[in-house]
Amino acid sequence: MIHPSIIKKQRLYLGIMIMIILTTLLIAMSSGQASLPVSRLIPTLTGAGTFRESFILFSLRMPRIVITLLAGMALSLSGAILQSVTRNDLADPGIIGINAGAGVSVSIFFIFFSVEAGAFVYMIPFVGFIGALVTAALIYLFSYSRTEGIKPMHLILVGVGFSTALSGLMVVIISSQEAEKVDFIARWLAGNIWGDDWPFVFALLPWLIVCIPFTLLKANRLNLISMSESVAIGVGVSIQKERLQLIVSAVALAAVSVSITGGIAFIGLMAPHIAKRLIGSRHQLFLPLAILIGGWLLLVADTLGRSLTDTMIPAGIVVSLIGAPYFIYLLLTSD
């Protein structure tokens, strides 16, 4: 029933986005403190590079780039889910406190365990997820009304409160810690992608392999839920159950990402919004586009942060530099 021209348009945008990402990948692989010129990329990729070149590309750049792409995708999808479920374009896992929840539990985890411990890499997304889930449950509980269920606007307001409180809690937690851990948590809060090694990729990937298709399969329900509660219930959507599943999926996507990349907000706000602007708000069409845009945005932010100055600017800061004005723009233009 969708006009075929719109589907064609979506395919076109997806294609363009993939091209842009590939181009950005080339730039990202060749930029950074250690030099690896673009002309040496192809030889290095095909195995003809020197030991140093291969090391820079495969052990330093690639894992970080893959992590950045995946995390950006997950954060974007998470934001898109939250916006539809709460019917509020300003919902973002960073803004409503889910990231901070993951951050607190990851911080506590690091106080008791070493930062380097190898096997614990796979634990980190779990720890982040648990923390974020507890936070989300608390936000849910505080914005729940017995007769009316969850009020979308309450959810946002309570979430903003939690976000601030939990960030404060992290500062309290680090204030009693030794310098090395303080440094880690401070960098986490700034959104410095610290988990930049292959194990982190493998710790993150399974979560996305489950959550992304799960959400895409719910596109139809999301269309109805984002429309209006009465309409959704009327045609037989089990709204409380679906909402719960979708929120858990959004929490998982955001929490596992930020537990590895640090607190990055606004990707979940910007990417879905841009995608909707381009192709409209049908979930089956805009979600795939939003996922690509989210991955690209974070990749650009991290690449800029790595190459603009000699001291690395955390990706989270770069994203916020773009995202905060965008957030204000959204606030001013939304009705």
Place this chain on the structure above:
Amino acid sequence: MDRLSTADVSFGYDDTLVIKDLNITIPNKKITTIIGSNGCGKSTLLKAMTRILPYQTGGIFLDGKEISTEHTKALAKKMAILPQAPEGAHGLTVGELVSYGRFPYQSMLGHLSKKDHDVINWALEVTGTSRFKYKAADALSGGQRQRVWIAMALAQETDIIFLDEPTTYLDMAHQLEVLELLERLNKEEGRTIVMVLHDLNHAARFADHIIALKEGTIVRAGSPETIIHSDILKEVFQIDAVIGKDPLSNKPMCITYQLLKGGTQT
């Protein structure tokens, strides 16, 4: 046998009960209209009967089963609802919007079958909206859009259709168009229609059964002839109504009315 009834049901928002211990029966294959003043609980009642608002005590029964325990998708094949001033069709085409009515019949992936397409086309046909199929629902006029929403409810293929003020924001001709469409669906296809209406004369003209509500309780339920009566309207709306006969439909009609003068009348 009547399929839908309530038994001592109470519900409301947060801690305030809007309706307390209500007992009503919706006559099968008839048009039922709920009337009452603003804030009397009409819309709330409609929401409770369609499981949009959960009830607190008592029960609402459809085919002998309590609706709160039945699977919501199964219910969506039995009853459809057109909410008051529905919105959210941003950027959707009319055909898409109507196709959402097929949700209860769809699998996880949401592919439309041949049957789904047939029903959608039929729903567009009866509501006279076929020519808008590929148009943006946003771009339609109020009357056209309302018919599209009705088409979506029809696509659910339910025996019972609830409508919350389906004629609001429509001009006189469009109001009648919508009501006549509902009447046709009732007469020709035997669908049970339950709606909230503000216009008493529309209620009298199109309803077989009227439920008059006041402050969450039933003042009286019955045929238009018994309800559109000055005594009852006095109690329900605090008005002094002059009742005559509609020369077209031979149903009672409120010709004119004035407000009750405070305390002087009984």
